[in-house]
Amino acid sequence: MRRAFPRGLVAAAAASALVLSACGGDDNGGGDTGGGGDKPASVKLGFMGDLTGENSGIVIPPKNGAQMAIDEYNATNPATKIELVPYDSQGVPEQATALAQQALNQDKIVGLVGPAFSGESQQVGPILEEGKIPSVSASATNVTLGEKGWKYWHRILPGDRIQGTGIGEFIARATKAKKVFVIHDNQDYSKGIADFVTEALKGKGVALETDVIDPKASDYSSTVNKVKPAAPDAIFYGGYYAQAGPLLKQLREAGVTARFLSGDGSLDAGLAKGAGGTNADGAIVGCPCLVDPTGEANEKSKKFVDAYKAKFKTAPAIYSAEGYDAATAFVEAIKAGKTTSEDINAFLSTVDVPGVTKQIKFGANGEPAGGDVYVYEFKGQSYTLLGSSKDAEIS
Amino acid sequence: MLTRTRDQVSGGMDSVRDRWARASRWERWVVYVALIVAALLLPSQTIGAFMTPQSDWPTVLFYPIGIYILLAIGLNVVVGQAGLLDLGYVAFFAIGGYMMAVVGTKFGWSFWEVLVVGVVASALSGIVLGAPTLRLRGDYLAIVTLGFGEIVRKVAENTDYIGGPRGIAGIPHPPNLTEFEMFGVRPLRYGVLDPRPYYYLLVFIIVLTIIFAKRLENSRVGRSWSAIREDEDAAELMGVPTFKFKLAAFAIGASIGGAAGVVWASKVISIIPANFPFILSATILAAVVLGGSGNIPGVMLGAFLIAWLPERFRALQDYRVLAFGAVLVLMMILRPEGLLPSKRRKAELAEGGGGSGHLGAEVAAPVADSEPETTVGTR
């Protein structure tokens, strides 16, 4: 036994090493290049977000949008092509940081579209900042991201303060509600947007009540029991459709008929499905994003929608156009001959071209120079664009 | 065939253990130093290319690998040595992390000062949790500690002073000690881009913790814990102040968890309540049991595997958690005593007590195998 041991163990170790190295493992560092006078043949652009986890439904559309912009550019046979490298963080900040280090040190990306969520942006931001890699997020709307003084961070859509204020003002103006009940699920995004809506409504002299639900629980009866006697004219929910739907369902089943509103986390057919039946009819959801499945908003939008449908065999969804615009910003930089991350970043502060959702232009702090909040109304299993929160009317 | 390989591997490990027991002090020290040097040399990109080809190896070495190892050593004190079933260990990790966050950002203290505060605060919270609950029977303790873990997280979510669901950002890094450079690394400069200084710091703390835990194990305290773990009533009868020692185990385990939280928070610089879910408690417990509850090298190995394998097999993506669950079940079926069980544990298992004292099986195995047997250890 004693003599058998070392040999057996060594054999086992060797075997497992072989097996482990055979599976998984994969391409790192593929072609590209470093500094030097000549323009490289190809550069790497990263895309980071939750590609396979629970929330991949709102990350895959912008990835598709970005991919489309890149592919359109590569098809023109340019001197420097772009390769879009996906990084699946599953929305988990710790995974995002390890991937960001990898992207910076091993893959040598020159820019990043993303991260998709605000949580991962908080932790990845400092790494990109010190590594001097520019990023443009198509969906991270947390207000604090723009307040950190990061020079390499940008986003292509307005943050939650603008969204919350826009929705709040819309509620006061278009629904003429005198009393509003604000509900959220006490997560970072949800509470943030609920707070901004509350602030805007207070400013308009609307009476308010609030309550909180537990996103892991299914039973919201304690909240429903508070809403019913309060008899509000409108209800605003800050959070995601996976909870908004069932909440709306339980409210309607309890006989609460007040108009239901929510923010971009609920802009998904899942809201109607979760609410069941016709409970979601008339629900209005705001978003700093432009979702225009029929291409009505403008010419560029129509072109984008047609091309997206042809390429991905499905209509564009939430943030797809924003993903397209974010990638376009990088494409413009590379078209202009900028191929190092610092040059690209310098270019981004001056870029000014029309995009699908808005003019692609960034302010000094990385926030987009313009940007409306749009409101959508649900009917049946889908939603339609009502217009901008500033002037849209409810039919 | 499976049993034969299993027996061969067990036999192999037994002979390693025998050799170790016979080794002289000098020989042991050589091995220790070699291990520490090896640990310091780990974060190289060549090793990384094999270990985690799809994400940054030094970052992964810090978290999850290093942090899980430290947490496992801490939980091992509670579960493995004292035999207390704690399902809410993440609470102490959270308390340490929030200590670093709050005291670091609101009061501007430096990392080392906060480390002391964090350890003390976690130990205190261990005592506060333990005092009313440690008189309860083992399984009740499980659900209560689980509840405590959730309570800590919920309180963090609901309290705006410590950031609420937004958490706290801008946590300070440990202060740079020198710009001294060695082999291309500045090991005492804590920036954002290079995870290696944090890793070395963590290795340092882990080594200290191991020394501390080993000393405890071989002391009167450790022996009392073994007595409590095997049969609390008998221990009490023999004059062991069980409650006091159980409380001490809780506090010590908590302080190690808190230390891990402080170090981790100072690297990631922003924390939110969602960083501390129940699944993390369950994962660390799995690491302890998988590795060999009660045995420090065992739990370190368990934590390493549990932290590293999902990263290594990123290619499996979606199926990672599925595979993790299956591996846990399989490992328990094939080797319930863990990969590197402590000698004592093996003896307990052979005795039929289930290998963890009063946490052992109480229902007889199916008729064919059972023989009425008492579980009070007399060996």
Place this chain on the structure above:
Amino acid sequence: MFENLINQFWPATVDGLSLGAIYALVALGYTMVYGVLRLINFAHSEIFMIGTVAALFTVTTIGVSAPLSGLALIGMLILLAVVGMLVAGASAVALEYVAYRPLRRRGAGRLAALISAIGASLFLQQLFALLVIPRLFDRPQQGGRLPVQSPDWVERSDVISIGDFVVRNDKLLIIIAAVLMMVALDQFVRRTKLGRGIRATAQDPETAVLMGVNIDRIVTATFAIGGAMAGVAAALYLMRFESTHFFVGFLLGIKAFTAAVLGGIGNLRGALVGGFALGLIELYGSVLFGSEWRDVVAFSVLVLVLMFRPSGILGESLQRARA
């Protein structure tokens, strides 16, 4: 603060009892398995989830043209409960066979069994998220983690009025169903041979063996019955919420286990009492302190109760003579 509670007393009570009824039925599974095996069956929450998926699939396949009420509703509910009982019960038996029986044969400790339970729980969650739900409900694999809705099959109507508060039919049905199942189970355990075998094994397994009880069969039966109860809970859950998803068992399982301990682990009636008590505590606590403190209130009450009454409200099963 307290006048809120008085205003909302009846809604909070009815909602608390109906939530607690579901907790109680799931708690039965935890308490029975614990009583017989001293094992915390962490994966029981997934057995419940499997029950909801089976029930939802049944409703979707049968199809309803319009929401049901009255006898049709009760009929459908019974059908779903039977489907739930069969599927969940069978799953529980399979779970025991795969994840726990091999450990019992090896004499592995409870700690190992707990880890195996956690692993089985994770495995089942992911299995359903990745494979079963997408296949059963015809969606792409990524959609497996999203909630699944059932067609609207419940016509909600008001049934009894107390002052100006009306009790809804579905909530009342849930409470009645849970009590009925509990009475049935209680009778079963007291009067049948299998029931006596279960009690005997819970009390003293070694003597039970000497008395001719087949432990393996008892364990299988225990899991089957516990699973069946969870299956009934699943049907009731589906009636109340008309949806499910792969993670639905997690929080509910923790609460149900808490309810089992609160009522006295190993004690069947304790599961009912603990379940209702926990439901009421959660609802009253929400009214008093705000919904965000619901869980904190629930766990704090648990700790308080255990401090003063370490065996839970009704005490551990009387048949267990351990200190």
